[in-house]
Each structure stands twice: as structure tokens, then as C-alpha cells.
Amino acid sequence: MKEIEKPEKGNQIIEEAAQAExxxxxxxxxxxxxxxxGLDEGVVRRISALKGEPEWLLDFRLKAxxxxxxxxxxxxxxxxxxDIDYQDISYYAAPRQKKEGEAKEIDPELKKTFDKLGIPLxxxxxxxxxxxxxxxDSVSVxxxxxxxxxxxxxxxxxxxxxxxxxxDLVRKYLGKVVPYTDNFYAALNSAVFSDxxxxxxxxxxxxxxxLSTYFRINAAQTGQFERTLIVAxxxxxxxxxxxxxxxxxxxxxxxxAIVEIIVEDRAEVKYSTVQNWYPGDKDGxxxxxxxxxxxxxxxxxxxxxxxxQVETGSAITWKYPSxxxxxxxxxxEFYSVALTNNWQEADTGTKMIHLGxxxxxxxxxxxxxxxxxxxxxxxxxxxxxxxxxxxxFTQCDSLLLSDTSGAHTFPVIEVGNDTSVVEHEATTSxxxxxxxxxxxxxxxxxxxxxxxxxxxxxxxxxxxxxxxxAVEAQKLLSVSLEGAVG
Amino acid sequence: xxIIKDLQASIEDKQILKGINLTVKPGExxxxxxxxxSGKSTLSAVLTGNPAYTVTGGSVExxxxxxxxxxxxxxxxxxxxxxxxxxxxxxxxxxVNFMRxxxxxxxxxxxxxxxxxxxxxxxxxxxxxxxxxxxxxxxRAVNEGFSGGEKKRNEIFQMAMLxxxxxxxxxxxxxxxxxxxxIVASGVNTLKSKxxxxxxxxxxxxxxxxxxxxFVHVLYKGRIVMSAGxxxxxxxxxxxxxxxxxxxxxxx
Numbered sequence: 149m150k151e152i153e154k155p156e157k158g159n160q161i162i163e164e165a166a167q168a169e170x171x172x173x174x175x176x177x178x179x180x181x182x183x184x185x186g187l188d189e190g191v192v193r194r195i196s197a198l199k200g201e202p203e204w205l206l207d208f209r210l211k212a213x214x215x216x217x218x219x220x221x222x223x224x225x226x227x228x229x230x231d232i233d234y235q236d237i238s239y240y241a242a243p244r245q246k247k248e249g250e251a252k253e254i255d256p257e258l259k260k261t262f263d264k265l266g267i268p269l270x271x272x273x274x275x276x277x278x279x280x281x282x283x284x285d286s287v288s289v290x291x292x293x294x295x296x297x298x299x300x301x302x303x304x305x306x307x308x309x310x311x312x313x314x315x316d317l318v319r320k321y322l323g324k325v326v327p328y329t330d331n332f333y334a335a336l337n338s339a340v341f342s343d344x345x346x347x348x349x350x351x352x353x354x355x356x357x358x359l360s361t362y363f364r365i366n367a368a369q370t371g372q373f374e375r376t377l378i379v380a381x382x383x384x385x386x387x388x389x390x391x392x393x394x395x396x397x398x399x400x401x402x403x404x405a406i407v408e409i410i411v412e413d414r415a416e417v418k419y420s421t422v423q424n425w426y427p428g429d430k431d432g433x434x435x436x437x438x439x440x441x442x443x444x445x446x447x448x449x450x451x452x453x454x455x456x457q458v459e460t461g462s463a464i465t466w467k468y469p470s471x472x473x474x475x476x477x478x479x480x481e482f483y484s485v486a487l488t489n490n491w492q493e494a495d496t497g498t499k500m501i502h503l504g505x506x507x508x509x510x511x512x513x514x515x516x517x518x519x520x521x522x523x524x525x526x527x528x529x530x531x532x533x534x535x536x537x538x539x540x541f542t543q544c545d546s547l548l549l550s551d552t553s554g555a556h557t558f559p560v561i562e563v564g565n566d567t568s569v570v571e572h573e574a575t576t577s578x579x580x581x582x583x584x585x586x587x588x589x590x591x592x593x594x595x596x597x598x599x600x601x602x603x604x605x606x607x608x609x610x611x612x613x614x615x616x617x618a619v620e621a622q623k624l625l626s627v628s629l630e631g632a633v634g
Numbered sequence: 635x636x637i638i639k640d641l642q643a644s645i646e647d648k649q650i651l652k653g654i655n656l657t658v659k660p661g662e663x664x665x666x667x668x669x670x671x672s673g674k675s676t677l678s679a680v681l682t683g684n685p686a687y688t689v690t691g692g693s694v695e696x697x698x699x700x701x702x703x704x705x706x707x708x709x710x711x712x713x714x715x716x717x718x719x720x721x722x723x724x725x726x727x728x729x730v731n732f733m734r735x736x737x738x739x740x741x742x743x744x745x746x747x748x749x750x751x752x753x754x755x756x757x758x759x760x761x762x763x764x765x766x767x768x769x770x771x772x773x774r775a776v777n778e779g780f781s782g783g784e785k786k787r788n789e790i791f792q793m794a795m796l797x798x799x800x801x802x803x804x805x806x807x808x809x810x811x812x813x814x815x816x817i818v819a820s821g822v823n824t825l826k827s828k829x830x831x832x833x834x835x836x837x838x839x840x841x842x843x844x845x846x847x848x849f850v851h852v853l854y855k856g857r858i859v860m861s862a863g864x865x866x867x868x869x870x871x872x873x874x875x876x877x878x879x880x881x882x883x884x885x886x
Contacts, residue, residue: 581685585706587736589706589707589710591736591743592707592732592736592739593707600724600727600732603727604724604725605726607726
């Protein structure tokens with residue numbers, strides 16, 4: 149009897165796609181000012197001096213640095229961060245910009261870079277009214293729409309400029325939500341942070357456009373340590389987006405950022421991230437270590453903070469965007485899709501700390517693991533004894549796309565009173581071959597079918613993203629999955 | 635249109651199809667009947683390229699092409715459609731998105747531009763009226779929370795959208811009440827033309843009252859053991875399958 153082979157086209161597509169290139173892996177050829185590798189007090193002082201910082205900030209940095217020396221890198225995450233040689237990293241890299249006349253023109257190379265990333269820096273070219281702060285390596289390159297926002301009293305600029313122009317505001321809030329003593333990477337960031345965004349929404353103002361920061365690592369052998377500080381005063385509202393990419397390199401690069409958010413009475417902040425740092429190649433070589441501390445303080449009564457994240461990049465992800473719900477009736481939300489492929493490792497989740505009465509929090513986490521990756525949800529819901537009548541709902545789903553990947557959940561729940569209600573739901577499932585065949589039969593290839601099914605699975609979270617981001621994020625999920633199903 | 639020669643197939647080393655021969659011409663409706671476990675659903679799965687089955691012999695020609703050499707999605711593009719016995723749910727994926735992807739993949743296969751959103755929605759409106767599928771269902775996730783009847787109507791709706799050359803209806807009547815059965819059958823009849831063909835797989839005569847077959851085949855133990863005109867279905871309804879089983883088994 150003749151043996152007839154089944155069509156093997158599927159495998160071939162997967163082979164090809166696995167070798168598909170990371171779209172943002174290019175390097176911009178631009179003159180860069182780099183501080184030599186290594187870290188000591190002199191380097192901390194030099195960064196501060198380069199930025200012309202006031203004494204109090206240098207002081208903050210030095211305290212952080214000295215504290216960092218006493219700390220060890222955390223090892224509790226379900227990730228394998230190798231011993232990082234902190235003396236082998238450059239802590240400051242700034243693309244050198246030509247200054248022509250009075251107006252600060254953007255270097256054409258830089259402009260081209262951001263165009264290529266789909267982030268045009270000319271305001272008139274943007275399709276939607278979205279203000280952007282573009283950060284390359286250690287410095288902010290350009291912030292758009294500043295003047296228009298200023299008319300409303302909204303401050304949106306790089307944190308370096310904020311230190312100069314609004315020192316009192318920065319001093320009032322910097323390090324108040326994430327103190328430098330918080331953890332190893334937070335201490336390091338506090339010592340050497342170079343740039344990032346600053347946002348202040350005054351009382352009663354609804355920010356009329358989405359604000360966004362686009363982080364780009366370009367220079368080799370450098371780390372990026374940016375710091376974002378967002379303050380929404382009473383009755384203010386802002387939706388803030390963060391995007392990030394990096395070139396493809398065989399070495400690993402460190403990204404240790406801090407995001408601090410303060411939400412006052414009845415104010416609301418929506419913070420959305422599409423994290424697309426270079427994840428390394430299909431054999432796990434290279435990629436960004438994304439070790440980030442993000443936390444918001446809902447200080448005001450009836451305040452609300454919502455985190456939405458789509459995590460597809462980075463070799464290692466270690467981050468837990470959290471909410472401290474201090475004001476009574478404050479609301480914290482965390483919506484997350486974390487997709488890992490090849491040899492990526494992600495340990496991500498959130499902490500909801502209920503301190504105020506009648507506070508509520510919602511956690512929806514969707515993990516997707518493919519290839520040989522490891523994907524962990526780590527969450528804490530803590531309700532203080534005095535925080536009565538609190539509510540939390542947690543839904544934590546994992547989808548496995550391969551037999552060689554792992555999905556893990558590490559939830560911690562502490563409830564300090566008996567008037568609060570905490571719910572936790574969790575599921576783990578494998579991608580269903582019947583679903584894929586159903587799509588195939590309708591003419592949809594296996595790759596596209598997996599993209600559709602995964603996007604469907606993540607829909608609840610994707611729906612929380614602002615429109616401009618949602619489409620991009622959907623494509624990103626599909627692209628990141630290329631070669632994921634064998 | 636379809637020429638199946640001595641088709642043999644197995645699942646997990648168990649031989650299910652033991653040499654199927656069948657020729658379908660444009661404009662024809664063929665009914666395949668037979669007792670449980672005779673290989674009816676296996677035949678539809680093998681023709682559409684379900685990877686759970688292994689073809690161990692024989693050939694299938696579809697409009698001049700070697701069907702078995704094509705991937706499942708290319709078979710679909712070439713005009714082969716299966717109305718599933720158990721349509722699967724795909725949570726979070728809207729019917730609109732699903733159908734649009736399917737249709738545009740087919741257009742791409744033939745070097746055509748994707749359909750504009752407006753044209754697509756117009757087409758969708760037009761086609762869903764064929765099976766009285768309301769707008770709400772069309773915008774919900776694929777089969778999610780659909781009743782049995784809605785799922786089957788949704789299958790015929792997809793058939794209408796994709797305009798296949800050969801449709802295989804696998805037990806489309808199972809789980810349908812009489813009203814849903816009428817809607818589904820009238821949908822199929824509306825889509826019937828002299829250029830396309832239909833294979834109806836069913837246990838019962840009931841569906842064949844509405845979708846009139848030109849030929850009726852009886853599948854038993856992985857082979858077509860009897861072929862005749864529509865009168866055979868009536869005879870089976872009357873006498874059951876035992877007499878055929880006895881006839882076949884005595885010959886072996």
C-alpha cells in the first residue's frame with residue numbers, strides 16, 4: 149500500500165516564521181555621547197552634573213546609590229536573571245543633537261528613526277491628537293504638543309526639563325510612591341536615572357489628548373534607566389501610553405525603569421503599555437532584561453488608577469504595576485496580557501494594597517506561553533484591617549501553546565477584616581486543535597488561526613487599550629506568535 | 635468535479651476508510667447514509683484535510699487538482715466547504731472578524747484585493763438573511779453561546795459567504811428542530827446551482843425531504859456498499875440498515 153504524506157506546509161511556514169526578524173531591530177547610526185562603563189559615586193555625580201541638577205536631586209541620587217550598594221538582586225522571581233556585571237554597563241548615552249540657531253531642530257537621523265518606528269515627531273503628521281515624548285537611550289528627544297497642553301495647565305515634558313522648570317512639583321512627588329529603598333532595581337534607577345516623562349494634570353482638567361512616551365534603546369552596551377512621574381490633581385483625568393523597542397543585539401541590555409503615579413481626589417489615570425523590547429532570537433540569545441518598578445498611589449477619595457499592559461517583548465520581564473488604594477472608595481485595576489515565546493521569561497502581575505475603606509480592585513491577567521518560554525503571574529491582594537467593605541476580583545488565565553512552555557501562578561491574598569470580599573478565578577488551557585482546524589477549513593492558515601484565537605482569548609484586556617494602541621497591539625500579538633505552534 | 639478513487643484512511647492506526655470510490659459532478663446532490671461508525675464523518679474529515687487522520691491509499695481529484703496534496707486552507711480556497719457536525723466555539727473572535735479573515739484569505743489566494751469594510755458588511759447582511767441569522771448573532775463571537783440550531787444556521791451562513799464549489803454537510807440535521815431544519819435546508823437549496831455540488835451526510839431520511847438528493851449511497855464498514863437514486867433513502871427509512879448489513883456481511 150502506498151504511503152501518502154500529509155501536507156507538511158504547516159511546518160514549513162513555522163520554520164520560516166521562526167526566523168522572521170524583529171521588525172524594530174535596526175540601529176540608528178548617530179553620534180552618541182556615552183559616559184564610560186562603570187558605576188561609582190563619580191558616575192552618579194557626573195550624570196547629575198551633565199543634567200545640571202540641583203543639590204537636592206544629587207543628594208537623592210547619592211543616597212540611593214549608597215543604599216543600592218547594601219542590596220542584593222532579588223532572586224524570588226520565576227526568571228533566570230544572570231549575574232549582571234554592573235561595572236560593564238554604561239549609565240548614560242545621549243544622541244548628540246545638532247543645535248541650529250535658536251530653535252532646537254531635531255537631528256534628521258533621529259527623526260528618521262522615530263518615523264521608522266511609526267512615531268512621527270512633527271505634530272501635523274500625526275493622525276490622531278496624541279502628544280508624544282520620545283526618549284532615545286538616556287535623553288528625551290522631543291515632546292510634541294507642549295504648548296497646546298500648557299494652555300490648559302497640563303505639564304508634559306521630560307523629567308530633566310521638569311526638574312529645571314518645575315522643581316517644587318518634582319521634589320514634592322519624586323520617590324514618594326517608589327522610594328529608593330523599595331528594591332534593588334529601584335535603588336539603582338534612583339541613583340542613575342537619566343530621563344523619562346513628567347506629567348502634571350491640574351485640578352479639574354481632563355487632558356484632551358492621549359499622552360505617550362516612546363522609549364527607544366539605541367546605543368550598545370548601555371542600560372536605560374528612565375523614570376516617569378505622573379500626577380493627577382483633584383478631579384483630573386489623563387490617559388497615558390507607553391511604547392518601547394530596541395535593536396537586535398546578541399548581548400543582553402538592561403532596562404530598569406520606575407513609574408510613579410499619584411492620583412488625588414476623584415481623579416483618574418489610565419496607564420497603558422505595549423511593551424515590545426527586543427525579546428532575543430529564537431535560541432534565546434540577546435534581548436532586553438526588563439526589570440521595572442511601577443506603582444501608583446490612589447491618595448484621594450474616589451480616585452481611580454487603571455493599568456493595562458500588553459507584554460510581548462524582552463528576554464526577561466520582571467514587573468508588577470501596582471495600586472496602593474489609600475483614599476476611601478478608590479479603585480485599582482490591572483489588565484494584562486503577557487505573551488512569551490522561544491526562551492523568553494516573564495514574571496509579572498500586580499499588587500493591590502487596600503488601605504482605604506470601600507476600595508475595590510480588579511485584576512484580569514491573561515498569560516500566553518509558547519516555545520520554551522516560562523510565563524508567571526504573581527499577584528498580591530492585601531486588605532488592611534481598617535479597610536472595611538473592600539472588594540477584589542481576580543481572574544487569572546493561562547493559555548499554553550506548546551508542550552515545552554510553562555505557565556505558573558503565584559497569588560497571595562491577605563484579608564484583614566471580615567467585611568471585605570475577595571474572589572480569585574484561575575484557568576489553564578491548551579490551544580485547541582479543533583479550533584485551528586475549523587479556521588483552516590474556512591481558509592485561514594494555522595498561523596493566522598493562532599493569531600485570531602489568541603487575540604480572542606486576550607480580547608477582554610485588549611478592549612481596555614486606547615484605539616490607536618489596540619490595533620497595533622493585536623498585530624503585535626500575532627507577530628510575536630509566529631512560529632509558536634508546531 | 636470530485637473523483638475519489640479507492641480512498642483509504644486511518645486514525646491512530648485504526649483503518650476506517652477501506653477503499654471509497656465516488657464521483658460527483660457539478661449540479662449534483664449526493665446523500666451518504668449509513669449506520670453509526672461506518673466512516674461517514676471520517677470521509678468528510680479526510681477530504682477537508684483534518685490532520686487527525688492519515689490517508690493510507692487512493693487518490694482524490696478535485697477540479698483537476700490533487701486534493702490530498704493541498705493544505706486544508708488551500709482545499710477551502712479551491713472551493714471545498716464542510717458544514718461541521720459540531721461547530722467549535724472560538725471565544726472572543728467575532729463572526730465579523732472571522733469571516734472577513736476567511737474571505738480575504740480566499741481573495742488573496744486568487745490574487746484579489748481584500749474587500750472593503752463597507753462591501754464586506756453589505757455582503758454579510760445579504761448572506762445572513764438566507765438563513766435568517768440576525769445581526770446580533772453575526773456580531774457575536776464564533777459560535778459562542780449559540781444554540782444547536784443557531785450553530786448549524788451559522789455554518790450555512792458561512793457557506794453562503796464563501797460560495798464553495800463543493801459543500802459537505804456533515805449531519806447538519808442532528809440536533810435541529812423542524813423549524814430550524816427547514817431554514818437550514820432552504821438556505822442550502824437557495825445556494826444550489828448547476829455549477830456547485832453538495833454531499834449530504836445523514837442518518838435519516840428527514841433532511842432529504844427538504845434537500846432532494848440525485849444519488850444516495852450507503853457507507854458501511856468503510857466502503858460504499860450500495861448506490862441508487864433517491865428512492866433508496868425512503869427504503870432505508872422504512873427497512874433500516876440491517877438488511878444491507880446482512881447482505882454485505884454474508885458476502886465477506
